[in-house]
Amino acid sequence: MNVVVCVxxxxxxxxxxxxxxxxxxxxxxxKLIMDDxxxxxxxxxxxxxxxxxxxxxxxxxxxxxxxxxxxxxxAMGAAKAILISDEALAxxxxxGTAKVLAAAIARANPDLIVMATESTDGYxxxxxxxxxxxxxxPSVTFAKAISIEGSTIKVERQTEAGFDxxxxxMPAVVTVTAGVVEPRYPxxxxxxxxxxxxxxNLTVADLGLDASQVGSAGSGQEITDVSxxxxxxxxxxxxxxxxxxxxxxxxxxxxxxx
Amino acid sequence: MLETxxxxxxxxxxxxxxxxxxxxxxxxxxxxxxxPAHDLFARLAPVGIFGLEYDEAYGGMGADxxxxxxxxxxxxxxxxxxIPMAMAVQMSMATPALAQYGTAELKEAYLAPxxxxxxxxxxxxxxxxxxxxxxxxxxxxxxxxDQWIINGSKLYVTxxxxxxxxxxxxxTSDQPGYQGMSLIVVPTxxxxxxxxxxxxxxxxxxxxxxxxxxxxxxVPVSNTIGEIGRGFQxxxxxxxxxxxxxxxxxxxxxxxxLARTKAxxxxxxxxxxxxxxxxxxxxxxxxxxxxxxxxxxxARTTADAVMRGEDATRYATIGKLMGSRLQREVADTAVxxxxxxxxxxxxxxxxxxxxxxxxxxxxxADEVMLRILARMDGYSTE
Numbered sequence: 001m002n003v004v005v006c007v008x009x010x011x012x013x014x015x016x017x018x019x020x021x022x023x024x025x026x027x028x029x030x031k032l033i034m035d036d037x038x039x040x041x042x043x044x045x046x047x048x049x050x051x052x053x054x055x056x057x058x059x060x061x062x063x064x065x066x067x068x069x070x071x072x073x074x075a076m077g078a079a080k081a082i083l084i085s086d087e088a089l090a091x092x093x094x095x096g097t098a099k100v101l102a103a104a105i106a107r108a109n110p111d112l113i114v115m116a117t118e119s120t121d122g123y124x125x126x127x128x129x130x131x132x133x134x135x136x137x138p139s140v141t142f143a144k145a146i147s148i149e150g151s152t153i154k155v156e157r158q159t160e161a162g163f164d165x166x167x168x169x170m171p172a173v174v175t176v177t178a179g180v181v182e183p184r185y186p187x188x189x190x191x192x193x194x195x196x197x198x199x200x201n202l203t204v205a206d207l208g209l210d211a212s213q214v215g216s217a218g219s220g221q222e223i224t225d226v227s228x229x230x231x232x233x234x235x236x237x238x239x240x241x242x243x244x245x246x247x248x249x250x251x252x253x254x255x256x257x258x
Numbered sequence: 259m260l261e262t263x264x265x266x267x268x269x270x271x272x273x274x275x276x277x278x279x280x281x282x283x284x285x286x287x288x289x290x291x292x293x294p295a296h297d298l299f300a301r302l303a304p305v306g307i308f309g310l311e312y313d314e315a316y317g318g319m320g321a322d323x324x325x326x327x328x329x330x331x332x333x334x335x336x337x338x339x340x341i342p343m344a345m346a347v348q349m350s351m352a353t354p355a356l357a358q359y360g361t362a363e364l365k366e367a368y369l370a371p372x373x374x375x376x377x378x379x380x381x382x383x384x385x386x387x388x389x390x391x392x393x394x395x396x397x398x399x400x401x402x403x404d405q406w407i408i409n410g411s412k413l414y415v416t417x418x419x420x421x422x423x424x425x426x427x428x429x430t431s432d433q434p435g436y437q438g439m440s441l442i443v444v445p446t447x448x449x450x451x452x453x454x455x456x457x458x459x460x461x462x463x464x465x466x467x468x469x470x471x472x473x474x475x476x477v478p479v480s481n482t483i484g485e486i487g488r489g490f491q492x493x494x495x496x497x498x499x500x501x502x503x504x505x506x507x508x509x510x511x512x513x514x515x516l517a518r519t520k521a522x523x524x525x526x527x528x529x530x531x532x533x534x535x536x537x538x539x540x541x542x543x544x545x546x547x548x549x550x551x552x553x554x555x556x557a558r559t560t561a562d563a564v565m566r567g568e569d570a571t572r573y574a575t576i577g578k579l580m581g582s583r584l585q586r587e588v589a590d591t592a593v594x595x596x597x598x599x600x601x602x603x604x605x606x607x608x609x610x611x612x613x614x615x616x617x618x619x620x621x622x623a624d625e626v627m628l629r630i631l632a633r634m635d636g637y638s639t640e
Contacts, residue, residue, distance in 0.1 A: 033270070068263055075267060185271050188306035188319040191264050 009069030034069035037116035039183035074194035075186030091216025098130035132173035287464035303375025330506025339613030340465030352379035359484030380421035382412035418468025439489035450475035461612030508581035579627035582617035
């Protein structure tokens with residue numbers, strides 16, 4: 001089985017970059033890391049594609065030919081990667097990115113495409129279904145468990161009330177939630193092996209796309225203004241007057257945590 | 259030393275690994291005065307940390323020494339000293355001589371499982387009457403056919419209550435001084451090996467430390483590491499690996515302590531302004547940072563020398579001496595600048611203060627480092 005995992009390379013949240021004052025977009029120059037939320041997708045793909053002849057391919061779009069984040073996924077065990085890097089892609093919105101990823105994924109001819117539910121720097125959560133729509137594939141979101149049964153996948157789809165069981169023909173796009181599997185750590189050997197794993201570098205032209213349809217030129221979205229987020233307010237202190245437990249339960253119920 | 263993408267990814271892997279597998283448990287392990295070494299080592303081993311520079315034939319990674327530096331720096335960031343010390347015993351204190359001088363059979367039986375995290379190793383050198391003066395050890399191994407019969411006791415054995423095997427230094431002949439000692443692998447399941455006492459310490463609480471006694475302990479002579487009678491010299495090589503990892507841990511621990519102190523002082527208000535607005539505090543921290551910077555670069559110079567195959571005795575000695583002293587000064591400053599909270603047991607500064615005291619004593623006391631340097635630089639009349 002051939003599984004593609006879409007991997008986002010983001011500035012390290014420990015030392016986040018600033019917004020570009022000209023475009024109001026995140027400055028993505030320099031070293032990037034693999035988005036933590038993609039650890040789960042890579043791990044899930046490695047578990048699903050663990051048989052002989054199975055293969056996991058990473059697909060990523062990033063500026064400056066950046067592969068640092070991809071190397072993490074390769075060190076975990078993915079076989080190869082496709083990187084799309086092109087100055088024309090600067091300023092891409094989610095749909096523009098989806099067009100690029102869909103075209104790149106198609107080259108790998110996968111049986112299954114795994115993605116995170118959303119990235120931790122953009123949080124749109126719209127990309128996976130856009131990719132599925134552009135590729136004419138079914139999509140199943142919020143998977144908390146995936147199993148393969150012949151040419152179909154069986155997904156436990158997380159809902160507020162519990163989960164739905166969804167059966168879907170392959171190929172398909174599936175998004176996985178954080179915590180769905182315990183991601184492995186790249187071992188030293190994996191890290192060194194990743195150095196020599198193939199990364200195919202592609203441009204917009206290589207994908208046969210029109211540059212006017214992607215990047216800021218093709219973006220249907222314009223960031224007109226940005227502002228500081230509100231400072232976090234002080235929390236509510238519950239003084240236990242004998243009803244502390246009930247009040248905590250009521251609070252958690254209000255959050256729909258329990 | 260050029261830090262590559264591979265170094266950065268290995269560093270991040272270790273930081274994430276320690277964050278998930280160690281940090282949530284540190285307070286519990288500190289209170290318990292021990293930690294589950296077998297369970298933890300099995301969780302840490304898959305990334306390769308226990309066999310970084312060891313032969314791939316025994317499950318080692320075959321890495322160059324620069325990755326040991328990265329590992330040490332990240333271990334230094336763990337929020338207690340006990341766990342990284344216990345890990346360092348497995349990595350760089352109990353196993354280097356075995357890896358360098360041991361037979362294939364011995365390495366297969368003891369080194370390979372240590373690298374895989376399937377067993378816990380300890381180094382047993384110090385005795386009640388022989389600490390810095392290693393030549394004064396009294397534990398004896400008397401040959402009886404193809405077996406050693408070992409009698410004696412060992413003190414301050416890190417991982418000592420949990421170890422599966424010991425790298426033990428014993429006198430195996432009547433030759434005096436540095437002659438006639440051998441390093442012997444002693445499985446702790448052997449009859450006659452007893453944990454006499456679990457020792458309570460000033461710091462390093464999460465790490466168990468033991469006094470062990472040996473009464474007519476029989477182990478095969480084939481458990482001897484390297485050449486019979488060359489144990490002292492082999493242990494000196496092993497001490498060097500211990501001093502290097504201690505030094506590298508200090509680079510990481512000092513960096514984090516300064517960053518955490520800065521963050522606290524920037525937030526803590528006194529007399530209507532952040533504490534960090536006081537020039538005295540700024541200057542003290544700036545000076546400590548400057549000295550840390552020198553230490554950090556010296557660590558890289560040291561790693562380069564090791565990778566070039568040079569004798570790194572001078573580097574290891576100076577690095578460990580200066581690192582231990584700077585770490586103590588930073589710990590003292592952190593407690594002082596935090597004020598009352600810094601003295602509280604619940605605060606990281608308190609643990610850092612008591613844990614860091616050991617580095618000027620263990621792995622060769624500061625005075626031993628100075629003795630080595632005095633000899634090297636011709637200041638000694640010996």
